[in-house]
Amino acid sequence: MTTRWLTPEEQRAWRAYVAGYLLLEDAIDRQLQQDAGMPHAYYSILANLSETPERRLRMTDLAERLKITRSRLTYAVSRLEKDGLVRREECRWDKRGSIAALTDEGMAVLEDAAPGHVATVRAALFDRLTPEQVGQLEEIFGQVAQGFQGDGEGEAAPEDLPWRRRSSPCSGTS
Amino acid sequence: MTTRWLTPEEQRAWRAYVAGYLLLEDAIDRQLQQDAGMPHAYYSILANLSETPERRLRMTDLAERLKITRSRLTYAVSRLEKDGLVRREECRWDKRGSIAALTDEGMAVLEDAAPGHVATVRAALFDRLTPEQVGQLEEIFGQVAQGFQGDGEGEAAPEDLPWRRRSSPCSGTS
DNA sequence: TAGGTTTGTTTCAAACTTGAACCAAGACCG
DNA sequence: CGGTCTTGGTTCAAGTTTGAAACAAACCTA
Numbered sequence: 001m002t003t004r005w006l007t008p009e010e011q012r013a014w015r016a017y018v019a020g021y022l023l024l025e026d027a028i029d030r031q032l033q034q035d036a037g038m039p040h041a042y043y044s045i046l047a048n049l050s051e052t053p054e055r056r057l058r059m060t061d062l063a064e065r066l067k068i069t070r071s072r073l074t075y076a077v078s079r080l081e082k083d084g085l086v087r088r089e090e091c092r093w094d095k096r097g098s099i100a101a102l103t104d105e106g107m108a109v110l111e112d113a114a115p116g117h118v119a120t121v122r123a124a125l126f127d128r129l130t131p132e133q134v135g136q137l138e139e140i141f142g143q144v145a146q147g148f149q150g151d152g153e154g155e156a157a158p159e160d161l162p163w164r165r166r167s168s169p170c171s172g173t174s
Numbered sequence: 175m176t177t178r179w180l181t182p183e184e185q186r187a188w189r190a191y192v193a194g195y196l197l198l199e200d201a202i203d204r205q206l207q208q209d210a211g212m213p214h215a216y217y218s219i220l221a222n223l224s225e226t227p228e229r230r231l232r233m234t235d236l237a238e239r240l241k242i243t244r245s246r247l248t249y250a251v252s253r254l255e256k257d258g259l260v261r262r263e264e265c266r267w268d269k270r271g272s273i274a275a276l277t278d279e280g281m282a283v284l285e286d287a288a289p290g291h292v293a294t295v296r297a298a299l300f301d302r303l304t305p306e307q308v309g310q311l312e313e314i315f316g317q318v319a320q321g322f323q324g325d326g327e328g329e330a331a332p333e334d335l336p337w338r339r340r341s342s343p344c345s346g347t348s
Numbered sequence: 349t350a351g352g353t354t355t356g357t358t359t360c361a362a363a364c365t366t367g368a369a370c371c372a373a374g375a376c377c378g
Numbered sequence: 379c380g381g382t383c384t385t386g387g388t389t390c391a392a393g394t395t396t397g398a399a400a401c402a403a404a405c406c407t408a
Binding site: 039041068069071072075076079094095096097 | 393394395396397398401402403404
């Protein structure tokens with residue numbers, strides 16, 4: 001196939017997007033590193049655990065939610081565990097499984113860090129967007145994320161997406 | 175200040191965005207790593223150099239364009255240089271400066287990799303968006319990026335943005 | 349139930365990123 | 379000039395991420 005290059009509009013959008021998200025991620029990482037001593041991904045782990053009824057989740061589920069690899073999660077959780085913010089528990093129904101549980105200290109750290117994090121996200125992103133744009137942002141990335149979801153389904157991808165990864169259920173509310 | 179938390183709409187948008195860009199970056203990195211043996215950031219270095227009249231740029235300029243730190247760039251360029259895709263030249267007017275120049279081989283590798291890269295970006299992003307959404311994407315991230323730009327200006331940031339980095343001119347077309 | 353496959357997770361080495369520290373070369377100033 | 383501040387880049391150690399390989403427990407299946 002003779003490559004459909006990006007149109008000028010798409011190029012501009014792509015450049016703006018890349019520049020924007022790099023700056024944004026950078027700002028978020030810097031803020032969290034400064035104020036909470038951890039990068040964005042680690043904060044997300046704590047946040048995700050905190051939103052769960054029992055404040056615990058199986059590794060694979062957590063990785064799935066966070067859209068990160070299991071190996072990356074293993075490393076991150078080990079570090080958080082060393083810091084006492086997360087505790088690893090074994091899964092009773094499945095001896096293979098291990099569960100990451102947010103400790104009280106972890107919850108405290110999270111609550112401490114949250115305001116600053118939100119302020120950063122606001123200042124860098126939401127305070128610059130109109131309500132319509134907020135909706136557009138959700139719509140756009142929702143569509144993008146969907147594209148990576150469940151494989152086989154009916155409305156297949158515009159092309160084959162040979163990249164794409166995992167998927168797996170199994171909840172771990174002890 | 176009593177933290178203005180994200181509204182439900184903002185939360186949804188934020189989640190969609192984070193999930194989306196993680197998946198997207200992951201797909202792009204994977205594709206480039208597979209097909210060109212380098213991550214997205216490295217590809218961007220080559221691409222950026224190729225778009226310059228003389229196919230060369232001073233390190234700081236390049237870092238500025240790419241929105242990455244100088245130290246990160248130094249490392250990346252060293253690797254690319256080792257692979258023969260980029261060559262370092264000294265700056266004649268400023269003995270401190272060093273210039274990164276795209277080699278013919280680098281150009282060739284870039285041209286080889288481009289189609290696959292574009293295809294990935296298309297399949298994962300643009301083929302899922304309407305033309306209006308493409309415009310919205312540009313608008314949104316253009317605004318975000320602007321927020322990190324030139325400091326002092328009139329319409330200052332909604333809050334102080336204590337994070338933010340460098341800035342510096344100086345072109346290096348030999 | 350033995351044997352083979354899949355699934356959940358960790359491990360390991362190699363590559364990458366970060367931030368602070370460092371160095372040398374311009375710029376300035378008295 | 380000689381000192382001092384700034385700028386352009388690199389270096390270094392510490393922390394992260396990656397992908398492939400290793401394991402072990404769960405699941406078939408004959």
